[in-house]
Amino acid sequence: MINYSFFVYLNHLMFHRIFILLLIGCTISAHAQTERDELSLWFSKLQKHDNDNSDSIEYYYKKTAELAVKLKDIKKEIESKRIYGMHLFVNGQPDAATTLLLDALRKAEKYPPSAELAILYYGIAQVYSKNDINNIHEQYLKKGIGVALSINSNSAIGDGYNRIGIYYERKGMLDSAQYYYEHALRINEKDSTLRLGAAYSMDNLAGIYGLKNDAHTALVYFKKALPIKKAVGKPLDQAMTLINIGETFNSLKQYDSAIHYALLAQSIAHSIKYADLETYTYQFLSGIYETRKDFPKALALYKRYTILHDSILTERKAKMAIEADKKYETEKKEQHIRDLSQRATIQNLKIKQRSILLYFIIGLFIVAAIAGYLFYNRRKLKAEAKLQAEINRQQAITTREVLNAEEKERKRIAADLHDGVGQLLSASLLNLNGFFAKNSIDKTTNPDAERVLRLVTNSYDELRAISHQMMPKALAKSGLESAVQELVSGIEPDRMTVTFECSGLGSRLDEEIESVLYRVIQESINNVIKHAEAKHVDIQIHKDEDGISVTIEDDGKGFDPKTLKKAGIGLKNIYSRVQLQNGTVDIDSQPGKGTLVAIHMPA
Numbered sequence: 208m209i210n211y212s213f214f215v216y217l218n219h220l221m222f223h224r225i226f227i228l229l230l231i232g233c234t235i236s237a238h239a240q241t242e243r244d245e246l247s248l249w250f251s252k253l254q255k256h257d258n259d260n261s262d263s264i265e266y267y268y269k270k271t272a273e274l275a276v277k278l279k280d281i282k283k284e285i286e287s288k289r290i291y292g293m294h295l296f297v298n299g300q301p302d303a304a305t306t307l308l309l310d311a312l313r314k315a316e317k318y319p320p321s322a323e324l325a326i327l328y329y330g331i332a333q334v335y336s337k338n339d340i341n342n343i344h345e346q347y348l349k350k351g352i353g354v355a356l357s358i359n360s361n362s363a364i365g366d367g368y369n370r371i372g373i374y375y376e377r378k379g380m381l382d383s384a385q386y387y388y389e390h391a392l393r394i395n396e397k398d399s400t401l402r403l404g405a406a407y408s409m410d411n412l413a414g415i416y417g418l419k420n421d422a423h424t425a426l427v428y429f430k431k432a433l434p435i436k437k438a439v440g441k442p443l444d445q446a447m448t449l450i451n452i453g454e455t456f457n458s459l460k461q462y463d464s465a466i467h468y469a470l471l472a473q474s475i476a477h478s479i480k481y482a483d484l485e486t487y488t489y490q491f492l493s494g495i496y497e498t499r500k501d502f503p504k505a506l507a508l509y510k511r512y513t514i515l516h517d518s519i520l521t522e523r524k525a526k527m528a529i530e531a532d533k534k535y536e537t538e539k540k541e542q543h544i545r546d547l548s549q550r551a552t553i554q555n556l557k558i559k560q561r562s563i564l565l566y567f568i569i570g571l572f573i574v575a576a577i578a579g580y581l582f583y584n585r586r587k588l589k590a591e592a593k594l595q596a597e598i599n600r601q602q603a604i605t606t607r608e609v610l611n612a613e614e615k616e617r618k619r620i621a622a623d624l625h626d627g628v629g630q631l632l633s634a635s636l637l638n639l640n641g642f643f644a645k646n647s648i649d650k651t652t653n654p655d656a657e658r659v660l661r662l663v664t665n666s667y668d669e670l671r672a673i674s675h676q677m678m679p680k681a682l683a684k685s686g687l688e689s690a691v692q693e694l695v696s697g698i699e700p701d702r703m704t705v706t707f708e709c710s711g712l713g714s715r716l717d718e719e720i721e722s723v724l725y726r727v728i729q730e731s732i733n734n735v736i737k738h739a740e741a742k743h744v745d746i747q748i749h750k751d752e753d754g755i756s757v758t759i760e761d762d763g764k765g766f767d768p769k770t771l772k773k774a775g776i777g778l779k780n781i782y783s784r785v786q787l788q789n790g791t792v793d794i795d796s797q798p799g800k801g802t803l804v805a806i807h808m809p810a
Contacts, residue, residue: 246274250283253290264294282323285311289327296334299523305334325354325363329370336374345374365394365404372411376418385415403444406435410448413455422455429455446475446484453491462495469495486515502594509590513583520579524572687721688712691728691746703736704743711750720808723784724748724757730781731759731804739763739802754790757806765796781806 249270268291275284288311296304308331315324328351335343348371355363368391376384392408395401413428429452436445453468473488489512496505642648648656682690688709695705715721728746735741741763749756781804785792790808 242274242278243280246271246278246280246283249274250287253287264291268294281314281318285315285327286323289323289330293330293333296330301334301337305331308334320354320357322355322358322360322363325351325358325360325367327351328354329366332370332374336377345371348374361394361398362401362404365391365401365408368394369404369407369411376411376415381415381418385412388412388415402435403439403441406432406439406444406448409435410451413451417455417458422459425455426452442475442479443481443484446472446479446481449475450484450488450491457491457495462499465495466492482515482519486512486519489515500597502590502597506587506590506594509586513586517579517583520575521572524568524575682721682725686712686715687724688748690721690725691748694725694729694732695746698732698736703741705732705746706743707746709748712748716750716755720755720788723788724755724806724808727781727784727806728757728759735759735761735763735802739765741801752810754807754809759804760801762801765798765800765802767798768794768796 249267253264253267253271268287271287272284272291275281275287288307292304292307292311295301295307308327312327312331315321315327318324328347332344332347332351335347348367352364352367352371355367368387372384372387372391374384375381375387388408388411392405392412395405395408409428409432413425413432416422416425416428429448433445433448433452436448449468449472453465453472456462456465456468469488469492473485473492476482476484476488489508493505493508493512496502496508643656691707691709695707698705716724732744732746735744739761741761744759744761747756747758782792785806785808788808790806793805794802795805796802
């Protein structure tokens with residue numbers, strides 16, 4: 208007899224199992240779909256950060272690569288390795304970049320030709336461009352172009368032509384480079400989706416025309432590329448084009464335009480935290496302001512450049528230390544797995560190696576920091592010295608012009624007094640004498656007439672003395688010795704005795720030097736008369752092969768040399784006049800022991 212209840216039980220059991228299997232299958236399918244969506248998300252983030260100088264790209268790459276391997280998505284695995292490999296290369300890790308890119312290439316070559324394979328060839332070629340042995344760079348470029356042509360991919364062909372143009376440009380083959388850039392531009396302009404490639408071709412052509420000294424045509428291409436990059440949303444590329452435009456304007460000596468575009472590039476570089484370009488803009492702007500003789504701005508910008516440059520070096524060295532430490536830890540674990548029996552020995556050895564490596568890195572960092580500081584300090588001192596020299600030069604020019612203007616004004620006033628007022632007083636004196644004679648007025652018996660005549664005569668004599676003091680005729684006609692002798696003879700003996708000695712002045716000196724020395728001696732004597740209360744002054748002028756020496760020594764009350772910091776205009780004029788002739792002024796004095804002023808002018 209058939210037991211139907213048993214069959215019912217079996218059917219129920221089978222249905223239950225099938226339901227469970229279906230449920231598990233749906234769960235696995237849903238989970239797989241979730242992982243594929245996650246892969247797409249991380250891969251899009253990786254692509255978005257392709258040109259960013261951001262540490263997050265490493266995290267996005269690891270997430271993408273992990274899911275791509277798990278889901279066996281070879282295309283995304285290869286592309287993620289290419290993107291991250293180029294990021295490593297751009298950020299100064301060529302060895303790690305080469306390893307990653309070649310691993311991606313080995314996988315990609317197992318599949319039919321594709322645009323991704325061509326771009327991978329281009330990336331490896333770029334890495335080998337740093338050390339192009341046996342034209343490996345060119346070989347990979349041509350492999351990539353061959354793949355692009357075989358699949359008729361306009362984007363890959365245009366990219367390849369741009370890259371091989373760059374290769375020929377670096378070799379100095381400008382016509383060949385221009386040929387490929389123009390081909391790339393025509394191909395990219397055919398397709399509206401390739402606007403960015405067209406902008407790169409325009410940049411490259413602008414560079415060629417710049418090398419051919421056709422800056423105006425270069426500007427045309429740069430300015431055509433700029434709005435495309437802005438519209439596409441490539442801030443780094445936009446900033447690079449802006450700085451290129453600035454450099455081109457600089458070559459044309461249109462400095463305002465060069466500064467404008469450099470500042471725009473600097474703003475973008477700062478906003479995307481691309482420190483290398485921001486550093487370069489500070490250096491570039493510093494050079495422009497130095498060319499324009501605006502040394503304060505040039506120095507300020509150069510300081511900002513050195514600070515940011517040192518910061519970048521410090522950050523990169525810290526990253527190198529971290530990478531070295533990571534590499535060491537990885538090797539340590541692999542060795543530990545391969546040979547557990549030698550774990551203790553290997554561990555001690557690795558610890559020792561790590562210590563040596565860390566000491567070496569620390570030592571290298573210290574040396575680099577010291578070298579950087581010395582270099583920065585040296586540049587700073589040179590810039591400050593250059594600026595100070597320019598300030599001194601301008602001050603010397605200004606002082607010389609003031610003194611020359613003062614001397615000319617003395618001559619003009621002296622001439623006006625002598626030829627104008629002096630002639631009027633002379634005529635007045637003659638007419639007055641004539642008037643007295645005509646009217647039979649005896650000056651000896653008429654006090655009023657005698658007083659008027661004496662006043663006019665004294666005024667005429669005083670005017671001549673002032674005119675002569677401002678510009679002695681003896682200095683212009685006979686030279687320094689005669690002018691000083693005349694100056695000394697005008698001092699009243701009962702007020703102060705003066706001795707004057709002169710030797711070596713066989714011929715006339717330079718007019719400007721004679722004027723300076725005369726004014727210095729005149730000012731010194733005036734100071735002695737006004738302040739020293741001296742009874743005797745000794746003046747000596749001596750000329751030999753070394754130059755001209757002048758000493759003015761008095762026996763007056765003297766003073767404290769520390770008070771020279773508060774010296775009056777007269778004493779300051781002495782210093783200014785002598786220093787303009789590269790001479791020196793030494794003043795030796797003590798209270799109650801007189802004063803010695805020693806002046807020397809080199810031959």
